[in-house]
Amino acid sequence: MVLNQQKQIKMKKPVYLDYNATTPVDPEVAKEMIPYIQTFFGNPSSSYSIGRDNKEAVNRARKQVADLINANPEEIIFTSGGTESNNHAIQGVSLANKEKGKHIITSSIEHPAVTEVCKHLNSMGYEITWLPVDMKGTVNPEDVENAIRSDTVLITIMQANNEVGTIQPIQEIAAIAKQKKIVFHTDAAQSVGKIKVDVNTLGVDLLSIAGHKLYAPKGIGAIYIKQGTKIENLMYGAGQEKGIRPGTENVPYIVALGKACEIAQRDLEINNAHMYRMRERLISGLRQKLGSIVKLNADLKNCLPNTLSIAFEKVDAHALTSLIGNEVFISTGSACHADSVEISSVLKAMNIDIKIATCTVRISTGKYTTDKEIDMAIGAISDKVLKLTN
Numbered sequence: 001m002v003l004n005q006q007k008q009i010k011m012k013k014p015v016y017l018d019y020n021a022t023t024p025v026d027p028e029v030a031k032e033m034i035p036y037i038q039t040f041f042g043n044p045s046s047s048y049s050i051g052r053d054n055k056e057a058v059n060r061a062r063k064q065v066a067d068l069i070n071a072n073p074e075e076i077i078f079t080s081g082g083t084e085s086n087n088h089a090i091q092g093v094s095l096a097n098k099e100k101g102k103h104i105i106t107s108s109i110e111h112p113a114v115t116e117v118c119k120h121l122n123s124m125g126y127e128i129t130w131l132p133v134d135m136k137g138t139v140n141p142e143d144v145e146n147a148i149r150s151d152t153v154l155i156t157i158m159q160a161n162n163e164v165g166t167i168q169p170i171q172e173i174a175a176i177a178k179q180k181k182i183v184f185h186t187d188a189a190q191s192v193g194k195i196k197v198d199v200n201t202l203g204v205d206l207l208s209i210a211g212h213k214l215y216a217p218k219g220i221g222a223i224y225i226k227q228g229t230k231i232e233n234l235m236y237g238a239g240q241e242k243g244i245r246p247g248t249e250n251v252p253y254i255v256a257l258g259k260a261c262e263i264a265q266r267d268l269e270i271n272n273a274h275m276y277r278m279r280e281r282l283i284s285g286l287r288q289k290l291g292s293i294v295k296l297n298a299d300l301k302n303c304l305p306n307t308l309s310i311a312f313e314k315v316d317a318h319a320l321t322s323l324i325g326n327e328v329f330i331s332t333g334s335a336c337h338a339d340s341v342e343i344s345s346v347l348k349a350m351n352i353d354i355k356i357a358t359c360t361v362r363i364s365t366g367k368y369t370t371d372k373e374i375d376m377a378i379g380a381i382s383d384k385v386l387k388l389t390n
């Protein structure tokens with residue numbers, strides 16, 4: 001026990017640079033939700049005061065989420081997170097429009113919370129078109145237009161990629177979808193809270209939000225469903241969330257998501273600029289220490305401000321992350337199996353050279369990242385990279 005404590009005192013606090021995986025809960029968010037765990041336990045459907053108060057809290061949160069993305073509160077449905085929002089959007093729209101057709105268009109760099117849903121629908125008789133991306137991970141709107149058929153019922157393309165950060169031309173794609181009268185969904189799990197997201201400017205019909213990517217707890221999210229969009233339920237039950245997503249509301253987490261959205265809106269510019277500055281400091285520090293072996297996979301001009309897909313030539317990403325251990329938390333762009341390495345589907349779709357892909361790590365900064373942490377990360381990463389190249 002004493003030894004463990006001594007060890008903990010000696011150990012430096014790890015530098016967390018994996019904010020695209022998840023974010024810590026903002027203390028302001030935690031403070032807001034705690035009364036709804038400890039004190040205000042009423043069921044929002046109950047007609048007496050402690051129920052009504054909770055209903056009001058849910059509706060306050062609904063407005064906070066709506067305000068962040070410039071939607072009407074009635075267009076926001078709370079879910080358990082990004083995965084459920086994507087499932088609801090993709091399955092719900094596809095099933096509701098099956099009389100029109102069974103063709104869906106998506107991209108080849110989506111998160112599994114989209115690709116697996118599409119594969120499931122494929123097994124139920126839907127046809128999926130997987131659009132290619134260029135070397136920077138961008139979908140060409142012309143490809144979307146050319147893929148549209150008379151039986152296309154849905155286009156689903158993510159706003160920003162979780163691994164490389166590329167931001168898609170959503171506005172252009174949405175305009176094409178609208179002109180052809182096809183429902184358009186975007187998975188905005190990674191973009192909401194990092195860049196300005198306005199559903200009206202974008203012109204989308206459905207948009208997915210994941211709370212834990214914007215400093216709310218895990219297990220809460222929302223879906224924007226534009227008024228008038230034809231969609232089927234995933235679940236059936238009592239009338240909560242207008243009957244679209246029944247089940248007694250997770251009030252503390254809904255309150256948390258609302259607060260997180262309010263903070264994201266309030267601090268968007270500051271956080272965006274801060275995360276960008278942290279990433280730039282990291283890139284220039286790594287380049288200074290390591291020179292031309294540093295390779296970037298995405299086009300940083302068209303990228304989330306915090307995301308960096310970076311390879312150190314001839315340095316295997318898994319060897320690097322295991323040597324770094326608990327000094328810096330980052331993730332790799334490939335999965336390691338017993339006797340092989342599987343390149344991520346995103347890097348594969350971008351046609352990244354396999355030698356670069358196996359050396360790729362994802363580093364993502366956040367609003368709590370400090371100069372000191374970045375300098376520690378530069379030191380630790382370059383030290384290990386040099387060890388592995390010599």
Ligand SMILES: Cc1ncc(COP(=O)(O)O)c(C=O)c1O
Pocket residue numbers: 020021080081082083084086111113158160161162187189190210211212219221
């Ligand atoms: C782009 C994207 N979509 C969806 C999800 C899934 O969200 P959740 O973890 O809330 O289910 C993630 C999470 O990593 C993501 O990055």
